[in-house]
Each structure stands twice: as structure tokens, then as C-alpha cells.
Amino acid sequence: MAKIGFVGLGNMGGPMASNLLSAGHELKVFDIVPELVDKCEQQGATPVAGAKETVKDVDVFISMLPASVHVESLYVGEEGILIEIDPRTLVIDCSTIAPSSAKKVSEAAAEKGIVMLDAPVSGGVGGAVGGTLTFIVGGSDAGLKEARPILANMGKNIFHAGGPGAGQVAKICNNMLLSVLMTGTAEALQLGVDNGLDPAVLSEIMRKSSGGNWALEAYNPYPGVMDGVPAGNNYEGGFLVDLMIKDLGLAMEAALQTGAATPMGSLARNLYIAHRGNGFGRKDFSSIQKMFLEKTN
Ligand code: NAD
Numbered sequence: 001m002a003k004i005g006f007v008g009l010g011n012m013g014g015p016m017a018s019n020l021l022s023a024g025h026e027l028k029v030f031d032i033v034p035e036l037v038d039k040c041e042q043q044g045a046t047p048v049a050g051a052k053e054t055v056k057d058v059d060v061f062i063s064m065l066p067a068s069v070h071v072e073s074l075y076v077g078e079e080g081i082l083i084e085i086d087p088r089t090l091v092i093d094c095s096t097i098a099p100s101s102a103k104k105v106s107e108a109a110a111e112k113g114i115v116m117l118d119a120p121v122s123g124g125v126g127g128a129v130g131g132t133l134t135f136i137v138g139g140s141d142a143g144l145k146e147a148r149p150i151l152a153n154m155g156k157n158i159f160h161a162g163g164p165g166a167g168q169v170a171k172i173c174n175n176m177l178l179s180v181l182m183t184g185t186a187e188a189l190q191l192g193v194d195n196g197l198d199p200a201v202l203s204e205i206m207r208k209s210s211g212g213n214w215a216l217e218a219y220n221p222y223p224g225v226m227d228g229v230p231a232g233n234n235y236e237g238g239f240l241v242d243l244m245i246k247d248l249g250l251a252m253e254a255a256l257q258t259g260a261a262t263p264m265g266s267l268a269r270n271l272y273i274a275h276r277g278n279g280f281g282r283k284d285f286s287s288i289q290k291m292f293l294e295k296t297n
Pocket of ligand 1: 007008009010011012013030031032033036051064065066067070074094095096097121122123124125238239240243246
């Protein structure tokens with residue numbers, strides 16, 4: 001069993017840490033919200049006073065923070081912890097951040113002889129709780145080999161996307177495509193319904209035809225068509241519109257840096273921003289269906 005330092009015990013990090021504890025690892029934990037640390041302590045983790053203490057005498061260090069700014073300041077800011085980390089410690093950042101930030105932090109780690117992986121996840125809070133996350137990893141083969149048994153305690157699929165930052169690139173490409181598929185599916189379903197079709201019948205036709213995609217297969221946005229999805233629960237739970245907008249922002253940033261054209265992703269981002277403006281920021285991203293449902297004509 002490993003000694004692990006863990007920083008960021010929020011919606012995702014909390015249950016991920018909990019799964020590591022259940023697997024028998026020793027955890028030192030920190031979050032700026034004391035209640036989250038207390039909760040983890042009740043499950044057997046050792047609370048410490050700050051991020052710097054979480055890296056002392058551990059085999060692996062994991063962070064799960066909101067965004068690039070938090071990750072950069074944790075590792076390379078004025079009080080950055082890289083300087084405190086023993087080069088024998090494997091560092092894994094699971095936050096979804098800009099590929100450029102992931103590269104910057106990983107290069108700073110490499111200068112100190114530290115192996116660092118970017119390992120953003122897919123699968124949401126349900127996946128974090130159930131230990132079924134997908135990890136999309138950027139970094140060295142050797143680093144991933146060492147990380148695999150630890151990641152396997154929190155997820156069921158582990159992909160190696162490439163070198164440092166590649167995990168983040170793959171994650172934002174996937175989420176940009178997902179946003180396009182979801183908005184397109186919602187648009188097509190509404191067109192069919194407005195022209196007299198039953199949304200369940202249309203969904204089944206498109207699912208089995210050339211328009212078939214993951215939204216129709218597993219996450220239908222039209223209320224009443226599929227059981228067990230956010231559309232059947234007033235779009236509660238699932239993957240928040242706010243988070244989709246964050247990931248689309250990262251995709252746009254990456255596109256600007258390389259000159260890539262992303263017209264569909266850009267349109268999807270604008271639609272989601274308008275949707276958030278209508279009060280849907282904390283709803284599941286499939287609620288974009290409402291934008292088409294509630295049109296005025
Ligand atoms: P969250 O806001 O619930 O958790 C982040 C935690 O980090 C919070 O508890 C916060 O207090 C803590 N934190 C912030 N700065 C800190 C610091 N300097 N030191 C210690 N703790 C600090 O967010 P989340 O939903 O757990 O998401 C975490 C990451 O995972 C994000 O990058 C998000 O985009 C990504 N993600 C989230 C989901 C999801 O469905 N929630 C799905 C996939 C990926």
C-alpha cells in the first residue's frame with residue numbers, strides 16, 4: 001500500500017480520496033475548506049495544516065483543484081510546493097486545466113527531477129463515487145506505469161494520450177465534441193417534435209441511423225425518452241453547464257494558441273453561455289434541450 005498526499009477534496013477529490021482509503025492506502029489530506037478535511041479524516045485520512053505538509057514522506061501526491069490558476073499557484077506560485085517534493089514522489093494532477101498550464105507545471109517539476117502526470121478525468125461525480133472514472137493521462141510511460149495501480153483504485157479506464165499536457169488536450173477535444181453532439185441532438189429532436197414526431201420514436205430512428213451518437217445512446221436530452229438520465233429529473237445532477245462552459249473556454253484557448261479553427265465548438269460555447277444566462281448554470285448540460293423547447297414562435 002502507498003503513502004499518498006491529496007489536495008482538493010471537493011465534489012470529485014473527496015470521493016476519489018475516499019476510494020483510495022477504502023483500497024487501504026495511507027492518506028495525508030488538505031483542502032482550504034476545513035469541513036471537507038474533517039469528512040475525510042472521519043474516513044481514516046490524516047489531516048495536515050497545509051499543502052506543503054501533504055507532500056512530506058509520501059510515495060504519490062495527487063491534486064484535484066478547480067482550474068489552471070489554482071494548480072499553477074499550488075505548484076509553482078510564490079508558495080509553490082514543488083520545492084518541497086522529494087524527486088522520488090510521483091505527482092499526478094487530476095484537475096481539468098489548460099494544456100499550456102499542465103505543460104508549464106510539468107516542465108517545472110521535471111527541472112527538479114520530479115515525474116509529473118496530467119490525468120484529467122471523465123465520468124463526473126457518479127464516476128468519482130463509484131470508482132469508475134476514466135483517466136486521460138499525459139506524461140511519460142514510466143510515470144504512467146507507476147501510477148496505474150493507484151489510478152485503478154479510482155477508475156476503470158486509463159488512457160495514455162501522449163506526453164505532458166496531452167491528457168488535457170484529449171479531455172478538452174472530447175468535451176468540445178460532446179457539447180456539439182448534445183446541442184445538435186437537442187436541435188434535431190425539437191425539429192422532429194415540432195413537426196409532429198414522437199421524441200422517443202425519433203430518438204430510436206436516429207440512434208440506429210447515421211445520426212446515432214452518445215447523447216442518443218446513453219444520455220437523451222428530451223424529457224421522458226430515457227430513464228435514469230438528468231432529462232428525467234429536471235436536469236439535476238450530471239455534468240453542470242458551468243463546467244461545460246469552463247471546458248469549452250479551455251478548448252477555445254488551446255485553439256487560439258495553435259490557430260486551429262473551432263467553429264462548432266465556438267458556437268456550442270456561445271449557446272451554453274446564453275443558456276447559463278437563462279439560469280441553467282447549475283443544471284446538467286443536456287438541459288440545452290430547454291433552449292429549443294422554450295423557443296417563442
Ligand atoms: P470542487 O470545486 O468541488 O473541488 C475543488 C476543491 O479544491 C474545493 O474543495 C476547494 O476548496 C479546493 N481548493 C481550491 N484551491 C485550493 C488550494 N489552494 N488548496 C487546497 N484546496 C483547494 O470541484 P470538482 O467538481 O471537484 O472539480 C475538480 C476538477 O475536476 C475541476 O478541474 C473540474 O473541471 C474537474 N472535473 C469535474 C467534474 C464534475 O462533474 N464535477 C467532472 C470531470 C472533471
